[in-house]
Structure formats: structure tokens, C-alpha cells
Amino acid sequence: MTPPSDTLNQRLRLARDRLATGLITAGGIGVLLAVLAIAVFLLWETLPLLRLGDTLALAKLTPLAWGTLKAAFYALLFAVPLALGAAMYSALFMSTRLRHRLKPTLEMMEAIPGVVVGFIAGLIIAPWVERHLAGTLLLVIGLPLSALVAGTIWHHLGTRLQRTLPLSWAGLWLVPWFVLMIALAFWVTPLLEQQLPEDDLRRFLDKQWGIDYATRNAMIVGVAMGFAVIPSIYALAEDALADVPKSLLEGAQALGATRWQALWKVALPTAGPGLFSAVMIGAGRAVGETMIVLMASGNTALFSASPFEGMRSISAAIAIELPEAAPGGLTYHLLILAALALFVFTFLVNTLAEAVRQRLRRRYRRLEGHP
Amino acid sequence: MIQHLAKNRDEAWPWLSAASVALSLLMLAALVSLLVVRGLGHFWPAPIEEVTLADGQVIAGHAVREAPLPDRPGHERLYYTANRDLDGALWQWVALDTIQTRSTPVELVLLDRASWGDFIGRLVAVVMPNERLEGEAAWQALQQHLNQRNTVANGAPSRAASGDSYVPGDTYLIVESVEGRQRQQPLHVIHRAQRPNAMSMGEKIQTWGSAVWRFLSQGPRAANTGGGVWPAIFGTVLMVLLMSLLVTPFGVLAAIYLNEIAHQGRLTRLVRIGVRNLAGVPSIVYGVFGLGVFVYGIGGSLDEWFFSDTLPSPTFGTGGLLWASLTLALLTLPVVIVATEEGLARIPDAQREGALALGATRLEMLTRIVLPMAAPAMLTGVILAVARAAGEVAPLMLVGVAKLAPQMPLDGEFPYLHLERKFMHLGYHIFDTAFHGEDVQAALPLVYATALLLVLIVLVLNLTAIFLRHHLRRQRGN
Numbered sequence: 001m002t003p004p005s006d007t008l009n010q011r012l013r014l015a016r017d018r019l020a021t022g023l024i025t026a027g028g029i030g031v032l033l034a035v036l037a038i039a040v041f042l043l044w045e046t047l048p049l050l051r052l053g054d055t056l057a058l059a060k061l062t063p064l065a066w067g068t069l070k071a072a073f074y075a076l077l078f079a080v081p082l083a084l085g086a087a088m089y090s091a092l093f094m095s096t097r098l099r100h101r102l103k104p105t106l107e108m109m110e111a112i113p114g115v116v117v118g119f120i121a122g123l124i125i126a127p128w129v130e131r132h133l134a135g136t137l138l139l140v141i142g143l144p145l146s147a148l149v150a151g152t153i154w155h156h157l158g159t160r161l162q163r164t165l166p167l168s169w170a171g172l173w174l175v176p177w178f179v180l181m182i183a184l185a186f187w188v189t190p191l192l193e194q195q196l197p198e199d200d201l202r203r204f205l206d207k208q209w210g211i212d213y214a215t216r217n218a219m220i221v222g223v224a225m226g227f228a229v230i231p232s233i234y235a236l237a238e239d240a241l242a243d244v245p246k247s248l249l250e251g252a253q254a255l256g257a258t259r260w261q262a263l264w265k266v267a268l269p270t271a272g273p274g275l276f277s278a279v280m281i282g283a284g285r286a287v288g289e290t291m292i293v294l295m296a297s298g299n300t301a302l303f304s305a306s307p308f309e310g311m312r313s314i315s316a317a318i319a320i321e322l323p324e325a326a327p328g329g330l331t332y333h334l335l336i337l338a339a340l341a342l343f344v345f346t347f348l349v350n351t352l353a354e355a356v357r358q359r360l361r362r363r364y365r366r367l368e369g370h371p
Numbered sequence: 372m373i374q375h376l377a378k379n380r381d382e383a384w385p386w387l388s389a390a391s392v393a394l395s396l397l398m399l400a401a402l403v404s405l406l407v408v409r410g411l412g413h414f415w416p417a418p419i420e421e422v423t424l425a426d427g428q429v430i431a432g433h434a435v436r437e438a439p440l441p442d443r444p445g446h447e448r449l450y451y452t453a454n455r456d457l458d459g460a461l462w463q464w465v466a467l468d469t470i471q472t473r474s475t476p477v478e479l480v481l482l483d484r485a486s487w488g489d490f491i492g493r494l495v496a497v498v499m500p501n502e503r504l505e506g507e508a509a510w511q512a513l514q515q516h517l518n519q520r521n522t523v524a525n526g527a528p529s530r531a532a533s534g535d536s537y538v539p540g541d542t543y544l545i546v547e548s549v550e551g552r553q554r555q556q557p558l559h560v561i562h563r564a565q566r567p568n569a570m571s572m573g574e575k576i577q578t579w580g581s582a583v584w585r586f587l588s589q590g591p592r593a594a595n596t597g598g599g600v601w602p603a604i605f606g607t608v609l610m611v612l613l614m615s616l617l618v619t620p621f622g623v624l625a626a627i628y629l630n631e632i633a634h635q636g637r638l639t640r641l642v643r644i645g646v647r648n649l650a651g652v653p654s655i656v657y658g659v660f661g662l663g664v665f666v667y668g669i670g671g672s673l674d675e676w677f678f679s680d681t682l683p684s685p686t687f688g689t690g691g692l693l694w695a696s697l698t699l700a701l702l703t704l705p706v707v708i709v710a711t712e713e714g715l716a717r718i719p720d721a722q723r724e725g726a727l728a729l730g731a732t733r734l735e736m737l738t739r740i741v742l743p744m745a746a747p748a749m750l751t752g753v754i755l756a757v758a759r760a761a762g763e764v765a766p767l768m769l770v771g772v773a774k775l776a777p778q779m780p781l782d783g784e785f786p787y788l789h790l791e792r793k794f795m796h797l798g799y800h801i802f803d804t805a806f807h808g809e810d811v812q813a814a815l816p817l818v819y820a821t822a823l824l825l826v827l828i829v830l831v832l833n834l835t836a837i838f839l840r841h842h843l844r845r846q847r848g849n
Contacts, residue, residue: 028628288653
């Protein structure tokens with residue numbers, strides 16, 4: 001090989017390298033700018049609203065904002081206790097084998113498309129709950145109570161049975177117990193309902209307190225959207241709890257704390273910010289979810305906090321009205337303003353959650369003795 | 372007993388937390404099994420009951436479900452009685468205490484017709500130009516005719532089924548509903564004929580299999596309440612394919628830039644957090660962006676420049692396949708970037724330094740060492756992106772999905788791939804059929820089946836990604 005061709009070759013390689021680096025840089029920055037363009041576009045398209053200066057038009061958005069917050073509130077009301085409870089259980093009590101299975105299972109739950117959840121909630125569960133309202137409400141109190149009953153029975157079982165049905169697998173073997181309890185609840189409720197003067201809870205609510213019951217209401221939305229939000233809250237909360245340095249828990253238990261005391265007094269305060277950011281992420285998802293609210297809420301723009309009445313959320317309004325709105329018209333700009341509000345809200349909430357998580361990670365590293 | 376627990380919180384709380392795991396699992400299991408049972412059960416040839424009521428009325432149909440009576444104690448049952456041309460309705464509620472006799476006569480037939488939907492009743496005769504068959508012979512002849520046609524025309528009626536007008540010289544059937552009203556049906560409007568009550572288990576399984584196949588391979592009929600979902604499957608797959616073609620190069624490019632080339636300072640960290648957070652921005656916001664920028668902005672300009680002769684009817688200035696793919700590509704970009712970056716960060720720096728020390732340029736180091744090692748992570752990212760895109764409906768409602776697309780976006784006409792056409796999508800099909808259909812009760816089984824199909828697609832994609840990631844982590848010893 002002769003030196004000149006070698007240097008030529010070398011120069012070619014270098015030139016190619018420089019070209020490729022330039023291209024990657026340009027492409028990378030281009031992609032990031034495209035992403036940035038979303039924010040710019042939303043801002044740009046809401047500017048005409050300032051010129052119009054029509055403050056009355058903003059009043060159209062208030063019921064939508066209310067509906068969004070209401071739906072998110074009921075979803076979190078359902079999802080947060082369940083997701084945090086599940087996270088605590090799986091980080092501290094669950095057997096490792098079950099835990100390794102549970103995480104992907106809940107990831108599957110997260111992957112179920114919103115349109116399917118919305119369809120089941122709006123068309124199947126909503127009419128069914130309307131017919132079995134009393135039984136459903138009974139479940140809200142009955143299921144936690146039945147878990148306690150199961151715990152009590154378990155404590156009185158023999159050691160052999162306790163070993164075949166250990167607490168570390170309770171997340172699994174409580175499922176058939178719940179099926180049994182749900183069946184029992186729906187068998188009992190007609191008998192309970194006969195004690196009411198009206199023979200039917202819905203009519204009773206209406207007559208006694210004037211509470212309307214809409215088939216598709218906030219309660220249904222809360223359960224359906226809670227179902228969609230549980231996995232993301234669970235995943236982050238479980239990470240935060242599982243990453244609590246083992247030395248802390250072991251230290252607490254060595255000082256005589258029970259497992260639950262160690263969790264309550266040591267793990268929870270340490271992982272607190274992580275749990276907070278998990279709930280924030282869940283809130284962000286609940287606020288932006290479209291299909292579930294669209295299909296399960298009845299889409300009536302109401303100002304009512306009642307769990308038995310529907311609402312209309314920002315995202316649902318955008319999905320329905322924007323394709324029909326004339327570009328450049330007032331409705332169009334208003335809806336884009338609504339989208340901007342969603343964007344800013346979720347972006348801020350997620351950034352806050354991420355910042356909290358980063359700080360928590362640093363704290364863990366400090367606690368484990370790495371400065 | 373409960374007091375004991377209440378006093379001793381240490382023993383009560385673990386049970387409550389275990390209960391929340393159990394409840395989550397129960398809900399997931401209930402949802403999936405509901406979809407499986409109702410989605411697949413619809414295709415099963417259910418028995419046809421002949422019911423005599425107290426007032427002497429006779430009806431025949433599939434029992435669908437029961438509900439308590441609204442005005443007095445007791446239950447009523449919903450029957451799918453078909454025969455919309457005779458009764459004006461497909462369904463009939465029957466109070467259980469008015470039922471005198473129930474039977475399942477083997478000779479009841481279920482005809483799937485091109486117009487008026489199904490027919491349930493008895494086959495009286497098959498009238499051919501030169502002969503008239505009755506009874507069992509008629510059934511044999513009908514089966515023979517249908518089989519012959521199915522082998523020739525692949526299941527579709529031989530003639531463009533233009534209503535049930537009778538043409539002299541054609542073969543026709545004389546059918547009779549269970550209460551004795553007769554009708555003539557030309558043979559060419561009949562898609563299929565079944566005698567569910569006379570079927571053996573094997574025949575039922577065969578019928579079920581072919582019904583599932585028809586659901587997957589045929590287009591919708593009767594305003595989406597019948598037929599199959601093939602155009603929706605096709606549209607979903609095509610859109611997702613286009614999207615992954617768009618998102619993979621750009622996502623990988625951005626990830627390489629962020630991780631390998633950009634100066635790792637404060638700004639890069641901020642950008643990284645920003646990209647991560649974009650994954651949490653609601654999908655409908657991307658839809659708004661797609662509508663405003665792609666459809667009205669770019670599409671509108673394209674129309675003015677190249678398609679001005681067809682204006683004001685828009686070509687690219689309305690939702691279409693291209694805009695939907697672009698919007699979803701933007702939506703899934705963070706997923707790909709984050710997954711690829713994770714893979715890149717996992718590669719030890721020693722590998723990079725080793726390559727550079729041996730005289731490789733940065734490009735060679737990237738293409739020969741880093742990218743092959745990060746390939747499974749990229750693949751995971753793309754699969755996750757596809758899974759997310761396949762289930763996403765809200766942004767599509769703004770940028771180009773249609774309830775019934777007259778033309779497929781891919782056909783034999785130049786330029787073969789029609790990026791400006793609207794397309795059908797499984798998720799939107801569910802939403803539209805369930806909420807905007809005329810007869811929701813009739814559409815419900817198909818919606819269940821479509822939902823099951825969509826969930827299966829998404830779950831299989833996710834499982835693949837989870838498996839890949841798991842495999843990857845184990846390989847890297849993390």
C-alpha cells in the first residue's frame with residue numbers, strides 16, 4: 001500500500017465522519033425543534049384571541065375545565081389508594097416471584113387502549129351499574145371490609161394452612177375470595193333494598209335528597225380512568241419504595257419495629273417525594289385522557305360535583321368540536337387555547353414530578369453512603 | 372374479630388394493601404375475560420329456540436340476556452328474532468312467566484341475507500326453473516347451491532346483490548317464519564344458511580372458525596353492524612407501518628445526537644427532561660398540532676400549489692393517511708428517543724474508547740460498535756411506539772380517520788399508495804360503531820370482537836417489547 005493513497009483514504013474517512021456528524025447534529029436538532037414547534041404552534045394560534053379581546057368567549061371554557069378537573073379528581077380518588085396500596089404491598093410483602101410477574105401484568109393493563117376501556121365503561125358497565133346501584137355502592141365499603149375479614153380468618157387458621165396461603169401471595173389468592181364476596185354482595189342487596197321506603201336506591205336518592213342519577217356519570221369515569229391510571233402510578237411508586245435503601249428498613253426492624261411500622265415510619269417518609277411524583281404523573285394522564293371521558297361521561301357540560309352526574313372535559317370537547325370548527329374562527333382558536341392549557345398543565349406537572357424524582361434519587365445515593 | 376384487627380393496625384394494613392393488588396388483578400382479568408367471552412362467543416352458532424307465549428304468539432330466536440321486569444317482580448328475556456322485513460324489529464323482550472313452551476326444533480334455519488339482515492324460520496321449498504323441492508330435499512339443494520357458489524365466487528353472492536327483487540327464471544326459496552308468514556327469497560341474496568339446532572359439535576366449531584375468518588377478512592356491511600373489519604385492520608396496519616418508517620430514523624438520530632454528540636451540559640439535560648415529559652403530553656394535543664400544522668398548514672399549501680384545479684374540494688388539505696402517520700410519529704417520538712437513549716447509555720464507555728483508540732473515526736465507532744449493541748433497545752423502542760400508536764384514537768379523529776372509507780389507501784391504481792385518502796382504524800371503528808350506530812344492540816357483538824382484536828394486537832406487541840427488554844437486560848448483566 002502506498003502512502004499517498006493511504007492519506008487519501010484517511011482524508012476520505014475523516015471527511016465522511018465530519019459529514020455524518022454534521023448530519024446527525026442537524027437531524028437531531030431538527031427533531032428537537034419539531035418537538036418544540038408544538039408549543040410554538042399552540043401559542044401562535046391562541047394569539048388572535050388577544051386581538052379579539054372577547055372575554056365572554058373564555059366563559060365557554062370554564063365548564064370544560066371544571067369537567068376535566070372533576071373527571072381527574074374522581075379517577076385519582078379511585079386510583080391513588082389502589083395503586084399506592086399495591087405498590088406498598090408489592091415492595092414490602094410480596095414474594096419476589098409474584099412481584100416479577102406482577103410488574104409486566106400491570107404494564108399490560110396500562111397498554112389496554114383507552115377506546116376499549118371507554119367502550120366497556122360507557123356501554124356495558126354504566127347501564128349495569130345503573131341497574132345495580134345499591135350493590136355497587138355496597139362493594140365500595142364491602143370489599144375493603146371483606147379483605148379485613150379474610151385477614152382475621154387467616155390469623156385463626158392453623159399454621160399449615162397459613163403456610164399454603166401465605167401473606168406474600170395474598171395478592172393472588174384474595175382474587176377468588178373477592179369474586180365470592182362480590183357474588184354475595186349482589187345476592188344480599190335486593191334484600192337490603194327492600195328495607196328502603198322506595199324499594200329502589202335510585203328512586204330513593206331522587207325522592208329523599210333530589211339527587212339525579214345519569215347513566216354515564218363521574219363515578220363510572222372515575223373507575224374507568226382510574227383503571228387506566230393505576231398502572232402508571234403503581235410503577236413509579238413501586239420503584240420509589242423498592243429503592244429505599246435496605247439498611248434503613250433493616251435498621252428499623254432491628255430496633256424492634258414491625259414490618260408495617262418500618263414501612264410507615266421509615267420507608268414512606270423516605271420515598272414520599274417519589275410517591276408524590278407518581279401521583280402527579282397519574283394526574284397528568286387523567287387530565288389528558290380523551291377516549292375514556294368521551295365515551296363514559298355523557299358529554300354534558302355541567303357545573304356539578306355530584307359523582308352521579310356527567311361532565312364534559314377539555315380533551316373530549318377538542319376531539320368532538322375541532323374537526324367541525326372553521327379554521328381561523330373563534331371556536332377554533334378557543335379550542336386551541338384549551339389544548340394549550342392541557343399541554344402546559346401536563347408539561348408542568350410532569351416536569352415537577354421528574355425534578356422531584358431526580359432529587360429523591362440523589363437522596364437515596366446519599367443515604368446509601370455515596371456522596 | 373375485626374376489632375382485634377382494628378386495634379392492631381400492623382395486621383390490618385397489609386391485608387388492605389394486598390386487597391388493592393387483588394382488586395387490580397381482578398379488574399384486569401374481568402375486562403380481558405369479558406372481551407374474550409363476548410368477542411369470540413358471538414361467532415358461535417347459538418341454538419334457536421322456538422317459544423310459544425301465553426297469548427298464542429310463537430317466536431323463534433337466540434336468547435340474548437335477561438333483565439328484571441320494570442313494572443312487576445320477575446324477569447324478562449331478550450330474544451334475537453331477526454326477520455326485520457316481517458316484524459320491523461330484530462329484537463323482542465319476553466316476560467319469563469308468559470312463556471308456555473320452549474323447544475329447539477332441528478329444522479329451523481338461519482339465513483344470512485344481503486338485505487334486511489338475518490332470517491329465522493323454516494325452509495318450505497326451493498323452486499328451481501324446472502323443479503320444486505320440499506322438505507329435507509330442499510335443504511340439501513340449498514346447501515349444494517351455496518357450496519357451489521362459495522367455491523366459485525369465494526363467498527360473495529354471485530350477483531351484485533341489488534335488493535331482493537325477483538327475476539323470473541331464477542332459483543328462489545320459499546321460507547316461512549315460525550308463526551306461518553311466508554316469503555319468497557331469491558337465491559342470490561342469500562349469503563349463508565345454517566341449521567344451528569341440527570349441528571354437531573364438529574360442525575359448530577367449523578362454522579365458528581369460518582365466521583371468525585370472515586370477520587377478519589371481509590369488509591363491513593349494514594352500516595358497520597355486520598360483516599368484518601378487514602379494511603380497519605388494513606388501515607391500522609398501514610398507518611402504523613408508515614409511522615414506524617417515519618419515527619425510527621428520526622428518533623434514533625435524535626437519541627444518538629443527544630447521547631453521543633451533544634455536549635453533556637445543562638442544556639442537554641434540560642432537553643432530555645423535556646423530551647421525556649413530552650411522552651406525558653396528552654395525545655389529543657398532538658392531534659390538534661397535526662390538524663393545525665399538517666392538515667391546514669402544509670396540506671393547504673400543497674393543495675394551492677399542486678392541486679389547485681380540484682379546489683375548493685381539498686386533496687391534502689383534509690385529514691388523510693400521511694397526516695395521521697406523521698402525527699402519530701411525532702406522538703411516539705419520545706418513546707423511541709427514550710428507549711434508544713437507555714440502550715446507548717447502557718453501553719460501557721470502554722467500548723467506545725477502545726474503538727477510538729484503535730483508530731476508528733466517530734462514524735465508524737458509531738456504526739460498527741455502538742449501534743449494533745444498541746439495536747435491541749431501538750427495536751424495543753419502536754415496538755413500544757407501534758403498540759402505543761395502534762391503540763391511540765383521539766388524535767386520529769382530528770387528522771384523517773373515517774367511519775367508512777370508500778377506497779382502500781393501497782390499491783392497483785397508480786401511484787398505488789394513496790397518502791391523501793382517509794382510512795379506517797380498529798380503535799375508531801369501536802368508538803363509532805358503539806356510539807353512533809343506529810342499532811347498538813345489534814352492533815355490540817362485533818364491537819366486542821373488534822375490541823378483542825385491538826387488545827390482542829396491542830398486548831402481543833407489548834409482550835414482545837417486554838420480552839426483548841428483559842432479554843436485553845439479562846444479556847448485559849443488569
